[in-house]
Structures are given as C-alpha cells and as structure tokens.
Amino acid sequence: MKISRQKKINKILNFYINNFGFHSPFQILIDGTYCYAALKNQHNIQEVLPKYFLSELKLLTTPCVVIETENLGPKVTGAAIILKKFAVHKCIHGANYVPGSKCIKSMIKELNKNRYVIATQDRELQDYIRNQAIGVPLLYLHKKTPVLENPSNATVEHTKxxxxxxxxxxxxxxxxxxxxxxxxxxxxxxxxxxxxxxxxKGGPNPLSCKKKKKVTDCKKIIKNNSENKIKKNRKRKRVRIPDHVKQELLQSK
Ligand SMILES: [Zn+2]
Structure with missing residues (x-):
C-alpha cells in the first residue's frame, strides 16, 4: 500500500480514536451489500481489511443482516456464506427481524457508543451515515480497493x-x-x-476649575510680550570712527 494512502487512513483513524474513543481491535460491522461486492471483486475481507487498517479487527454482522441476505435467494448465497463467518452482534430486534440497513442504523444510535466502523455498499445507508449519523466511520469498496471515508461534516462540526x-x-x-x-x-x-x-470626598479637581483669564488681561500680556521682544531685538549700534578721522577732527578744533 502507498505510504500516502496509509497516512490518510491513520489520520482518519486517529480522528476517531481521539474524539470518539475508538481503539484497536476496531469493530467492523459488515452488511450483505459489502460481502456481495467483495465476492464480485475477489476481495478477501478477512485478508485485506487487517492489512488496510494495519490493526487487529473484529469482523461483525447482525442477525437481521444475515436473515435479510439469506432471504434474497440463490443470487446472493455466496455473500450470505461470507457473512456467516463473522461474529454476530446482538441487535434490539430479537426475532422481529428488520431490513439490514434499519438494523445497522439502530446499532449506531447514541453517537455510535459501541464504536462500529460500518462497511456497506448500500447508497441509502451511506448517505444516512454521511448526513445524519455522528462519529460513524464509513468503509466501502471501490472495485476491489477498500476506502475509509473522511469524517462527515456533521461529525467534524460536532467535535468542534x-x-x-x-x-x-x-x-x-x-x-x-x-x-x-x-x-x-x-x-x-x-x-x-x-x-x-x-x-x-475631596475638593474639586483644581485643573478642571482653572479660572479663565479675562480678555483684557490677555491683551495686556500679549502687548507687553511683543514690546519686550522689540526691545530685545533693538541692539545699540556702536559707530566706530577711524583714527585718521579723529585726528582731523581734533586738528579742526
Ligand atoms: Zn436487528
């Protein structure tokens, strides 16, 4: 198996391990449609699936699934024979058998508390698992290759x-x-x-109560300031008289 595919499977399994308490050996609940497709595509479930999951597995089915497949007649006898090799987990229906898909739906109620991976080719059951079930890994065959589907949106949202x-x-x-x-x-x-x-209780904030200066006072201040500035800027210029001019002036006296 390609490394990238194995990584993908591990990622999906880890999601269910971390969020829904799945653990090895994983319980694979298989219906008649999966067995029928496996037989048709020469996919040996007992050999291939443990290699695909890289883990020990419990291959299981239910009494209702076995009865339904048997009742479908000689066309699916081979699938019924394969199904009967798996351990049968008790369902709630007792002797009142129901269609296989209905039985499997009852097995994954209450957030799939028994942690089943559902192996089915039944389109209606697949859609139910994708859209209405929470925490149910879906396994199906693509020709002879098993595919473990990514967790559904409903399952991911529930986890978040x-x-x-x-x-x-x-x-x-x-x-x-x-x-x-x-x-x-x-x-x-x-x-x-x-x-x-x-x-x-203290006095009012002195900063907020600062008295405004009267306009006339302000004008005075501005005027004084401007006068001071002018005074500062006014420098006394010393006129230097050259020596020869001084001498001439003295002589003229
Ligand atoms: Zn049942």
Whole structure:
C-alpha cells in the first residue's frame, strides 16, 4: 500500500480514536451489500481489511443482516456464506427481524457508543451515515480497493462544538476559581469592606476649575510680550570712527 494512502487512513483513524474513543481491535460491522461486492471483486475481507487498517479487527454482522441476505435467494448465497463467518452482534430486534440497513442504523444510535466502523455498499445507508449519523466511520469498496471515508461534516462540526463546551466553565466552577484566586491573593474579594470602600470626598479637581483669564488681561500680556521682544531685538549700534578721522577732527578744533 502507498505510504500516502496509509497516512490518510491513520489520520482518519486517529480522528476517531481521539474524539470518539475508538481503539484497536476496531469493530467492523459488515452488511450483505459489502460481502456481495467483495465476492464480485475477489476481495478477501478477512485478508485485506487487517492489512488496510494495519490493526487487529473484529469482523461483525447482525442477525437481521444475515436473515435479510439469506432471504434474497440463490443470487446472493455466496455473500450470505461470507457473512456467516463473522461474529454476530446482538441487535434490539430479537426475532422481529428488520431490513439490514434499519438494523445497522439502530446499532449506531447514541453517537455510535459501541464504536462500529460500518462497511456497506448500500447508497441509502451511506448517505444516512454521511448526513445524519455522528462519529460513524464509513468503509466501502471501490472495485476491489477498500476506502475509509473522511469524517462527515456533521461529525467534524460536532467535535468542534464538543471541544469548545469541554473547555467552558460552569457557574460553580467560576465561583470556585474566584474563591481560589481570592485565597491566593491574586484577586480582591468583591464582598470585602476594603473593596467597597468609597472614595474620599475631596475638593474639586483644581485643573478642571482653572479660572479663565479675562480678555483684557490677555491683551495686556500679549502687548507687553511683543514690546519686550522689540526691545530685545533693538541692539545699540556702536559707530566706530577711524583714527585718521579723529585726528582731523581734533586738528579742526
Ligand atoms: Zn436487528
């Protein structure tokens, strides 16, 4: 078997192992249609499936499936013979046999609590498993090759929801967590007197009550500032008289 195909099968199996408690040996619940296709395509179920799953398997069927296949007549005698080799798991129908697909639907109720992998070529049953069942791996034959189908959307969505709920705390757990936080000093007790202590009454915030300066005062300030600036900018220029001019002036006196 190709490595990529084996990886895919392992991934699917691990999904069911981690989310629905599947484990080895996996229980394969087989109906008459799968046995009929296996015989037609020379697919030896007992030899091929353990290699495909790389695991020990329990190959199973139900009383209703065996009776239904037997009743279909000589055309499916070979399939009935194959079915009878498998262990028969008791169903709820007792002596009131029902069609095989109906029996299998009853076996996978309540989130497939007995963890069956369903091996079937029955299109109607396949659609039921894809659209309405949760946590039910589907196995079918493509010619002589077994195919384990990816988990259905309904199954994946159920798993996501279940995971979210699993990590959500109920009100009692929230209370307990708060008490532990208070005990360890991480959180202050909301009911304690110190937590409820009112703020002291103080004066108003001085910043928010700052008086506005009168417009006339502002004008004065602006004027003074501008005058000061002008004064600062006004530098006294010293006029230097050259020496020969000074001498001439002295002589002229
Ligand atoms: Zn039954």
């Amino acid at each position: 929801l279940h995971k979210t709920q699993r990590f959500q705390l109920n009100p009692n757990e929230v209370n307990l967590l708060t008490q532990l936080k208070v005990k360890s000093g991480i959180q202050q007790d909301e009911n304690s007197a110190s937590f409820r202590k009112k703020r002291k």
